[in-house]
Amino acid sequence: MxxxxxxxxxxxxxxxxxxxxxxxxxxxxxxxxxxxxxxxxxxxxxxxxxxxxxxxxxxxxxxxxGVVFLNEKPEAAATAFSADAFASAPKMKSSNDFAVLLQGNNTVGDGRFASNGWLQELPNPISKIVWDNYAAISVQSAADLGLNTNDTVDITIGSKKQTFPVYINPGMADKTIEISLGYGRTAAGAIGTGVGVNANVLIAKNPGLTERFYNNASVSAAGGKYELATTQEHYPIDSDPLLKEIQFRRGIIRQGTVDEYKKNPKFIKEAGHKMDLQPINTPPVYDREGFTGYKWGMAIDLNKCTGCGACVTACNVENNIPIVGKDQVIANREMMWMRIDRYYYGTPDSPSVNFQPMLCQHCDYAPCENVCPVAATTHSEDGLNGMAYNRCVGTRYCSNNCPYKVRRFNYFDYRDRVGDGIQYAEPLNLMANPEVTVRSRGVMEKCTFCVQRIMKERQDAIQEGRGVIGANVKTACQEACPAYAIEFGNINDKESTIAKYREHDLGYSVLEEIKVMPNVTYMAKLRNIYEPLNIGEKKDHGKDEKKTEEHK
Amino acid sequence: MSLDATYTREIPLVEGRTSFKEIDDVIAKPTETKPSIKWFIAIGISSTALLIGAVCLGLTFWYGVGLWGNNQPVGWAFDIINFVFWIGIGHAGTLISAILFLFRQKWRTGIARFAEGMTIFAVMTAGIFPAIHTGRPWLDGYLVPYPNQHGLWVNFTSPLLWDVFAVSTYFTVSFVFWYIGLIPDFATLRDRTTSGIKKAIYTALSLGWRGSNRHWQHYERVYLILAGLSTPLVLSVHTIVSFDFAVSVIPGWHTTIFPPYFVAGAIFSGFGMVSTVLIIVRKVFDMEHIITINTLDKMNKILLATGTMVGYAYAMEFFIAWYSGNPIEQFTFINRAFGPYSWAYWIMFSCNVFFPQLFWFKKIRRNIPITFVLVLLVNVGMWFERYVIIVTSLTRDYLPSSWGMYFPTMYDFGILLGSFGLFFTLVLLFAKTMPVVAMSEVKAVTEGAQPKHKHE
Known part of the structure; x- marks a missing residue:
């Protein structure tokens, strides 16, 4: 209902x-x-x-x-797994053929949401590509065909043929191509028309199989070029020792196994001290006063995050974030206040992925604040790093000095620029949240921890004659997360969930070595595998061995 | 040219025994004659470049700085590169006129005026960039601490604000210094000219200078005081510009070596640009006996010294990155030399460190064509130094997820071209309307101008 x-x-x-x-x-x-x-x-x-x-x-x-339960029956007992379910799976027609999988897209669906700019610009969780579909292919198969990302490829199934841009996707099975449906629409308004390539034309009667899966596709390089827009640089898996698994060496992603955690719950915190980079215990240059009342903080549990991007969309909607269009994403100017960083590790054939939602960390010693010549970004007493849009001149110094690069700059008036100003026109202008300022060209912006919701709680508290209750404030990203991976609240309230998260053994902050004192705590990821990951401890192996020898 | 100078006798600063009148005639000639066709061609080219820059800038004002290549993470690119580049160019003039004056380096007289003029024009060109690089340039006034009804004040912890004060102070002092030096020469022009309009202008500019003893006494005193005031500015301005980077937390920027490194680089690039222009000017205006090859030789020695200092700084950055044990710092420097922008790094390194080493050879120091090529390379190299510092550091900082490449657009190149257009248009107008060499000072260093003692 x-x-x-x-x-x-x-x-x-x-x-x-x-x-x-x-x-x-x-x-x-x-x-x-x-x-x-x-x-x-x-x-x-x-x-x-x-x-x-x-x-x-x-x-x-x-x-x-929204639902009622009628005549509920107890759950049926689990039935035995029938291995011969695979027996009748059809084989590939010939060894040269590719398997092609056509899928509904994770953002625009089968194309019904193609006219929604926010969804078009929401990055694919893995490839981080926006505004396009593509033929995802394995590293090995791409090498065999002499293909690179951004090349084009002809895919022929029977009498049907279509040309797609190529994206090399680590972890794809060889000789398999995955293509999203829902693109290449010809009449989907100012936003959706002409975005991507129509994969529906490949669909044909497919005896013995679903119409979404073909085992007889022939694939050949089309010789063309097509630029795909991604929000994260293209290095999927680096073999360069300088870049390989840099996310672990820099302590950006911390993870371990369940066994390690059981053995020593504090292993993440201890491993942190074994990494290449040591926190420098120097006193700060200037004292940050106060934070004696309530202070806002966030915790993000990397164990729960699947990288779906619902939080990003919720943030876009809540905070009136404009879409910028494909050309501006190519120019690295997407405006989303929140992004989901994807980090690969392992081999190109069987990579593992870590997701990390990244947003303004509201650092206690925010490096963006002291460099703004006009004091347009300042700290509030409740620990927020604020932006006074009216005061911002747009020097972009704050963004340069942000170690997390979470600030976003209005290089153009994007609302006016994209899709003939569709974001200003009726009825989309009604979509803007009246609680949040719409930013003009030339202004810096970034995550505010949904300050408008915090203000609402403060007003309620004043009206009701009580103190501000941290748990009453839910940020847009927190509300939208289907896995409850995001927690928000008053970290000075030691009884609150957020305070417990912050003091948890698995909690860490990104780049804590540079001592900007971020207020977003990440829960290290625990993997349920048996091999210890030993990440970030490589350097200390020698030392440990020596120690054990000495003991002997 | 007497290469056989013995060590007991100083090489004359002005060649030949020129009379005071001859000096006046040579130096005042461009201001008194109709511009030649060459001059018109030159100013045609420079003003066209200026116009292209102005159009690109106008479009930028209309549509937004999005027309440039700047992005996330590269918030600064050509805008601030050009700013630092031109401020650097502006360092030679004050060094030559103030520091060399205090050190009694008389060889400066031939080039001081021109170098000072170039300082003024370079700082004017540089000053444009911080003003236009902002997202909302019509609000630049917010950077000025003025009392207002909003109760808003500027943020004195921001190096960008220090820049505002450093650059405006430098411009003011350099301008006053330059103007004071010009007063006796304006008086000479006033006395020589026959045109009524020129007479009126030069009369006003020379502030009633009569060349009396009293005038000279006051003049020398003021000149000395201003030289003393400008000297710390030579060191402070680029120190403060370097704070824009050194005060940040970004690897590759957060470096304590920056202030001396930037000052050395600024003097290096300033001398490079002064040499470039002077080599043309002395030829075009027949001033080869006033701006002598000995002067160029000395300038090349300064280029060699500062170029080597800059090279030392490059090496020291790498050493400290290794010595610090900070892997992010180490990555930044390895990435600079061998990453996607290594081409820019090696252009910078070869132009600034390798090629100037050729100035160890006297023959090369005194060879005008080779010197000209080398100083041009210094200009290129110093522009790329700022490119390397700003762009490569920003493209790959802490989080690999936020890394991104930078690609300049035609508007970036247009505005860069326009900055050269503005600078050279001002230089050409200066050369046509004001004495490009300090007549009064050159007269003091000609052979036979000094008091004679007993002849040995």
Whole structure:
């Protein structure tokens, strides 16, 4: 069951109400369909439920939950796994053929959301590509065909043929190509028209298999070039020893195995001290006063994060973040306040991935603040790193000096620039959150920890004559996370969940060595595998061996 | 040219026994004659470049700095590179006129005026960039600490604000210094000219100079005081410009060697540009006996010294990166020399460190064509030094996820071209309207101008 989320914008009528009106020759208004539905539920469903509550209450709770459970049966016992389920899987037609998998896209679906710019610009969790679909191919197969990312490739299935840009995706199975559907639409408005390549044309009758999977595709280089836009540089897996697994050496990603954690719960914190980079225990240049009242902080559990990007979209919507278009993403100017960093490790054939949501860390000693010549970015008493847009001249010095590079600059008036100003036009202008300033050209912006929601809680607290309660504030990203990986609140309240997260053995902050004192705590990832990962400890192996020898 | 000078006798600073009138005639000639066709061609080229820059800038104002290649993570690129480059160029003039004056280096007289003029124009050119690089240039006034009803104040912890004060102080002092030096020469021009308009202008500019003993006494005193005031500025301005980087936390920027390294580089690039222009000017205006090959030889020695200092700084950066034991710092420097921008690094290294080493050879120091090529390379190398520092450090800093390449656009190149256009247009106008060599000072160092003692 669904509730309307918005009042009708224009003088329009509900389709169901129209049908009812015609059928019963009644006056059409906003309530007739709801009344019809409710009375049907009251007659047909309510008695069957045998609920103790009166119908009104039952109806309201059903509306709230969106679902009712009728005649629930106990879970069926698990059945044995039948290995011969694989037996009839068709083999590849010939050894030269490729398997092609056509999939609904994780953002635009089958194309129905193609006119939604926020979804077009939401990076693919793995490839980080926006505004396009592509033929994802394994490292080995690409080498065999002499292909590189951004080359084009002809894919022929039977009599159907289409040309796609290539993206080399580590971890893909060899001789397999995966393509997203939902692109190449010809009539999807100012945003969606002409984005990507239409993969539907490859679909044909496919006896014995689904229409989404073909085992007889022939693939050949088309010789062209096509630039894909990604929000993260292209080095998927580096063989260069200088770059290889740099995320571990720099302590950006910390992880271990469950066994390691069981043996020594503090192993992450201790491993931190074994890494190449040591925190320097020098006193800060200037004292940061206070933070005596409430102070805001965030914790992100990397064990729960799947990298889906729901938080990014929620942040975009909450904070009126404009889309910038493919050309500006290529120019490295995407505006999203939050990004999900993807780090690979392992081999190109079987890589593992770590995701890390990255946003303004609201550092206690924020390096962006002291370099702003006009004091447009300053610290608040409750630990927020704020931006005064009106004061910002746009020197971009703060962004240069941000070690996390989470600041975003309005190089153009993006709302006006993309899709003929669609973001300013009716009805999309109604989409803007009235609680958040819409930024102009030439202004720096970044995550505010949803300061508008914090202010709301402060107003409520003043009105109710109580103190501010950290747990009452939920940031947009936190609300949207399906895995509850994000926790937010008052870190000075030692009883709060966020304070417990911050003091957890697995907690660490990114780049803590440079002593900017970030206020986002990451929970190190634990992997349920048996081999110890030994990341960041390479240098100390020699020493440890020597020690054990000495003991002997 | 007397290469047979013995060590008991100083090489004359002005060749031949030129009379005071001859000096006046040679130096004042460009201001008194109609511009030649060459001059018109030159100013045609430079003002075209200026116009291209102005158009690119106008479009930037209209559409936004997004027309440039700057991005996330490279917030600064050509804008600040050009700023630091031109400020560096502006360092030779004050060094020549102030520090060399205090050290009684008389060979400076032939080139001081021109170098000072170039300082003024270079600082003017440089000053444009901080003003235009902002996202909202119409709000640049916010960088000035003025009392206002909003109760807003500037942030004195920001090196960018220090820049505002450092550069404006430097410009003011350099300008006053330059103007004071010009007063006796303006008086000479006033006395020589026959045109009524010129007479009026030069009369106003010479502030009633009559060349009396009293005037000279005051003049020498003021000149000395201003030289003393400007001397620390030669060192402070680029020190403060280097703080823009040194005060940050970014690997490759956060370096304590920057202040001396930047000052040496600034003097190096300044001398490079002064040599480049003087080699042309002395030829075009027939001043080869006033701006002598000995002067160029001495300038080349300074280029060699400062170039080697810059080379030392490059080496020391690498050493400290290794010695610090900080792998992120080490990565930054290895990435500079061997990463995606290694081409820029090696252009910088060869132009600034390798080629100037040729100045160890006297024959090369005194060879005008080779010197000209080498000083041009110094200009190129010093521009690339700023490119390397700013762009390569920003493209790959702490988090590999935020790394990104930088690609300049045609607007970046247009504005760079425009900055050269502005500079050379100002230089050409200067050469046509003011004495490019200090007449009064040159007269003091000609053979026979000094008091004679008993002849040995």
């Amino acid at each position: 669904q509730q309307p989320i918005i009042a009708p914008l224009y003088n329009t009528r509900q389709k169901e109400a129209l049908l009812l009106g015609w059928k019963d020759n009644k006056e059409v208004n906003e309530t007739i369909y709801r009344d019809y539905l409710a009375s049907n539920w009251e007659k047909a469903l309510y008695p069957a439920m045998g609920a103790a509550a009166p119908f009104k209450k039952f109806w309201n709770s059903a509306l709230h939950d």
